[in-house]
Amino acid sequence: MTLPTEQLLPALRNVLPTLKIDTAHDSIEQACTDWRKRYRTDALGVVFPENTDQITAIVRLCKAHGVAITTQGGNTGLVGGAVPVLHADRPHLLLSTRKLRDTLKVDKANLTITASAGFALQEIQQAADQAGYLFPLSLASEGSCTLGGNLASNAGGVAVLRYGNARELCLGLEFVSAAGERCGDLRGLRKNNTGYDLRHLLIGSEGTLGIITQACMKIFPKPKASAVAWMHVKDIHAAVRVLEVLQSQLFSEISSYEWMNTIAVGLVKNHFGYQAPKTLEHPDVEHVLVQFDSLDTAEALNGRVESVLESLLRNPSLGLVNVFLAQNLSESKSWWQIRESISEAQAREGLNVKHDVACAVSRLPEFHDKALAELRALALNIRPVLFGHLGDGNLHYNVSGPVNTPSQSFLEDHQEVISQVVYKVIQEVGGTVSAEHGIGQLKADLLKEITPPANYGLFKAVKQAMDPDGLLNPGKMLL
Amino acid sequence: MTLPTEQLLPALRNVLPTLKIDTAHDSIEQACTDWRKRYRTDALGVVFPENTDQITAIVRLCKAHGVAITTQGGNTGLVGGAVPVLHADRPHLLLSTRKLRDTLKVDKANLTITASAGFALQEIQQAADQAGYLFPLSLASEGSCTLGGNLASNAGGVAVLRYGNARELCLGLEFVSAAGERCGDLRGLRKNNTGYDLRHLLIGSEGTLGIITQACMKIFPKPKASAVAWMHVKDIHAAVRVLEVLQSQLFSEISSYEWMNTIAVGLVKNHFGYQAPKTLEHPDVEHVLVQFDSLDTAEALNGRVESVLESLLRNPSLGLVNVFLAQNLSESKSWWQIRESISEAQAREGLNVKHDVACAVSRLPEFHDKALAELRALALNIRPVLFGHLGDGNLHYNVSGPVNTPSQSFLEDHQEVISQVVYKVIQEVGGTVSAEHGIGQLKADLLKEITPPANYGLFKAVKQAMDPDGLLNPGKMLL
Known part of the structure; x- marks a missing residue:
């Protein structure tokens, strides 16, 4: 027997008199809008439990009253996972974890x-x-x-x-x-x-x-010493070859290995004026930012890193064009700033079609070349702004439209076909359509489409086993 | 509609004519006996599929005929997990993976x-x-x-x-x-x-x-250089303190950190003559074997390890009594041989009560002292032969009876009370009763007893969701 949903809030106040329950219209609206502002939904209220016991009571009352629960932390997700998906017959309570700070x-x-x-x-x-x-x-x-x-x-x-x-x-x-x-x-x-x-x-x-x-x-x-290198590579094939050799010699020291294509680094220069190291005779190189960290002394770390990088430069078949070692903290920070400004530089160019894909590191170059060839074959004059955590096999494969074209209408016309190409090719190389951003609401259809039915069937069986009433974050991930 | 179980083997021969099916009495008996020979059971036969497709067909036929499947690899488990648990109304097929070698x-x-x-x-x-x-x-x-x-x-x-x-x-x-x-x-x-x-x-x-x-x-x-140290420590408290300092300076280099008590190392000396390094004025020290590995040169690794170990020795509050560095590969091998001979040396003393427990590294000394005090309070003159992967919080906490006492009757009389003490105390410090050996048949009762009902209920729900007919390895882990 399910109790009336409108009695949930009175019941919560009765059982948990100290629980903060916010039912102000503005608070609910704010909590039910994701931070990219793609989803605006609704809830009965927002509760702020302060410990696990309160949450057990909240869940039991929601279950008794047939009210679904969406849990929200910082509401910084990119796929609409932390705001409710509304169904006509199923009101939601939004459970914020922000006051859960007892340990x-x-x-x-x-x-x-x-x-x-x-x-x-x-x-x-x-x-x-x-x-x-x-x-x-x-x-x-x-x-x-x-x-x-x-x-x-x-x-x-x-x-x-x-x-x-x-x-x-x-x-x-x-x-x-x-x-x-x-x-x-x-x-x-x-x-x-x-x-x-x-x-x-x-x-x-x-x-x-x-x-x-x-x-x-x-x-x-805590690492006691760090070294940061900016490398120029011929292409992403070279970036993968260089990583393989670097890992064979400095596996325990490499913390980050970030690749950026020529266009991505150029956009940062255009919009922010941040200048990456240059190799004059090779203006079209691609870029890799590598960070090494160690518990050893700075002298020992720098000595090893320099010696390994020099040996890499002596091997022309790798495709490593040039290497720069940051001479001080301010130089390494300025290089990281370039990497971290790509998304914003691209945003200043206008809207773009974003993808967060990954595959085996060994297959990234194949993915890169094939996706690019198929996108170019669409004859849309796209600008691929490609960068990401190459060491993890993870690329942020973002596509901008042509220069001086209204990006809104470009997206409306071509977003779907561009994403179809990227998702098709990443699957052809055994990759994933969501490396780190997850599924949420945004990719729930996509997940169902691309997951082998036997795996999807087990997902559903596990969900049914753990949450038989569909109480927890319904409408997310699984359809 | 379940098909008759006796028709399973003919159906398998029909659907998979190349599948090796062994129904010889000796083969079945051997495959259905675990290697410690505690469990001797039975099966309709042993099948040796060579690829995944064959296994999908086997599972479907077993499902159709109501026959359970126990999967077996090398049959080296210590908890009877790879041999069938027989139920009167449920025959088993034993599925060996030994011919599954196509990739x-x-x-x-x-x-x-x-x-x-x-x-x-x-x-x-x-x-x-x-x-x-x-x-x-x-x-x-x-x-x-x-x-x-x-x-x-x-x-x-x-x-x-x-x-x-x-x-x-x-x-x-x-x-x-x-x-x-x-x-x-x-x-x-x-x-x-x-x-x-x-x-x-x-x-x-x-x-x-x-x-x-x-x-x-x-x-x-592959590491290019290794260094092996044998350390004498005052007690297990000192062993944990030394690990903490070592990790702060050589975190990426430490591969193994194995602790052994005085009795364990003494037994190896008595039975095999292997002599651990000695500190004459402190015959009652406990022992730690540490292995360091690095991609750096041997000179660089040895230099760092020596310098860190020397600094540790200069700090008497740590309880580090003495340190020996292996001078060559044969010395480091002989030290590892001591560590690896403890189980056999203890076996030569007779049967013993074995436990494979773990807790947070920080709480191991508390566990050690408390368990020992409670065991000694039983006044059974036990000999604790304690050793294990201290760096993982994992001890093989094995208890032998008094010298010159028949071990079989000692175990019959006291095994249960000894294990009760060890399992009670490891739980008091937030530890686990099975660190690496698993549950199988041997500890299924124990698992049910010690697992919080809410967690155990989810285990059962997941099992029901993934294997609704109870086809896969029934009688193992969950009751």
């Missing part, structure tokens, strides 16, 4: 930090830093995205090559199930073979299998 | 090896080695255990501290579901957020959710 502790001997889901990523980084350690997960939105959101979406970022994504950094998590029970564990074990791994099921499930409330994450000794 | 390929630029489940772990290591790379998973049974078994049991071993266990090494796997469908993926992606992570659900599921047929595993550049 934050570092265990130095275990190299872990245990934190509530509501802390901002930057706060976790700072807590680790103050204890003398590094929490390596790092994203553009780290000031506002939350640990819970990072885990629910299996966030990536610029240090995945060395430290892994959110999934690899997690040693345990606590969550509230669709039945309103406290589940998981926070023991921080590096070895534990006692049943199915619920942790990895929850990570990347985008709030559809449970509500992540706390997690135990790996931390690392 | 074995290295991708250097992606740093992966993709292999069929039936290859022995040692064969995978050798294939990586021949390509110039390291596959770091390493276990005592590596000559006969299989990749599929390693993944189904989430195998650990001596290099987990640096490279992770089987789970962390896996970038993708293919499996056959209980519906007889080919599932999963072998794309070798380092970033992929497109649906629930079926890979991690299968890893560690002990053949109860699907049959793993192939996997894509990480490989690494």
